[in-house]
Amino acid sequence: MKTIYEKLAELLEVDVVSDEQILEDFESWDSLTVLSIIALASENYNLVLRADEIRELKTVGNLVSKLKD
Amino acid sequence: MTNAFTLITGASSGIGEKCAIEHSQNRRIILSGRNYEKLDVVRKKCFNSDNHLIWCIDLANKRMDIFHSLSSFLIEYDIVIESFVHCAGITKILPLRNFTPQYVDQIFNTNIFSALEILRVLLKKDNKGTLANIIFISGLWSIRGDIGNSIYAASKGAINSLVCSLAQELAPKVRVNAILPGAIVTPMTENLLLNSELGQKISKDYPLGLGTIEDIVNYILFLLSDKSRWITGQNIVIDGGRSTK
Numbered sequence: 125m126k127t128i129y130e131k132l133a134e135l136l137e138v139d140v141v142s143d144e145q146i147l148e149d150f151e152s153w154d155s156l157t158v159l160s161i162i163a164l165a166s167e168n169y170n171l172v173l174r175a176d177e178i179r180e181l182k183t184v185g186n187l188v189s190k191l192k193d
Numbered sequence: 194m195t196n197a198f199t200l201i202t203g204a205s206s207g208i209g210e211k212c213a214i215e216h217s218q219n220r221r222i223i224l225s226g227r228n229y230e231k232l233d234v235v236r237k238k239c240f241n242s243d244n245h246l247i248w249c250i251d252l253a254n255k256r257m258d259i260f261h262s263l264s265s266f267l268i269e270y271d272i273v274i275e276s277f278v279h280c281a282g283i284t285k286i287l288p289l290r291n292f293t294p295q296y297v298d299q300i301f302n303t304n305i306f307s308a309l310e311i312l313r314v315l316l317k318k319d320n321k322g323t324l325a326n327i328i329f330i331s332g333l334w335s336i337r338g339d340i341g342n343s344i345y346a347a348s349k350g351a352i353n354s355l356v357c358s359l360a361q362e363l364a365p366k367v368r369v370n371a372i373l374p375g376a377i378v379t380p381m382t383e384n385l386l387l388n389s390e391l392g393q394k395i396s397k398d399y400p401l402g403l404g405t406i407e408d409i410v411n412y413i414l415f416l417l418s419d420k421s422r423w424i425t426g427q428n429i430v431i432d433g434g435r436s437t438k
Contacts, residue, residue, distance in 0.1 A: 156288035
């Protein structure tokens with residue numbers, strides 16, 4: 125079972141991610157990534173997230189705590 | 194009651210469930226799905242529930258077992274299938290770049306490849322003389338674009354093309370059609386469609402509003418009846434006018 129950080133690293137097309145990294149700084153951070161995170165949230169955490177909620181988040185750490193809410 | 198059954202995949206919920214219950218007034222049904230307990234609940238909702246059978250199979254992951262499993266099932270009960278309604282379908286909303294081969298396989302297995310395995314059984318000599326009607330549930334996204342739905346759309350598009358050629362190949366004995374529903378409210382989609390901003394946005398695209406399971410099942414029942422005897426090879430869009438946009 126992959127950890128949430130491994131899954132996010134895969135979506136963001138990097139080797140590893142850490143809490144303090146800024147989401148918008150990732151080269152592959154775009155609307156399709158946001159869509160993938162919505163899918164990830166609903167599949168793994170039974171969570172219905174909106175795109176604008178995800179857009180408001182600043183860092184990887186913020187995103188992880190949102191998913192683990 | 195005849196010994197000729199209607200096989201319905203995806204019969205444990207949504208369109209498949211409703212179709213099984215409604216059609217059980219006229220025909221004996223084979224309810225198919227992954228979960229025996231869920232199928233048995235639906236079977237008990239059917240008219241004369243003891244008349245109907247359950248064929249349990251995982252279409253997404255056991256593609257290579259389908260042919261043998263269904264063949265043995267038909268021999269064991271000594272029955273034949275007159276109509277096949279393929280309601281089983283799955284999707285995964287994900288951009289293509291994040292798809293893995295496993296997801297692609299599961300979607301194509303469930304939505305189209307499993308139906309090909311089932312049809313290989315139904316067209317063998319023991320059943321061939323009985324088979325009269327094949328109905329697929331395709332989807333509006335096979336002919337309209339949508340972000341994050343490309344693999345699902347491709348699998349449904351494969352159904353549309355299959356119907357066209359198979360109608361030629363199997364005429365005049367067997368009719369083959371596909372229904373392309375727009376967004377309908379089912380237990381699986383109601384949370385999204387009825388309780389979110391996205392749902393409100395989606396429903397604005399539908400001149401007649403969102404559809405219901407009944408809107409689709411009514412047409413399946415029509416296709417299963419002789420009233421549709423001159424209809425074959427068609428992709429029938431039922432979408433409350435969405436595709437006119």
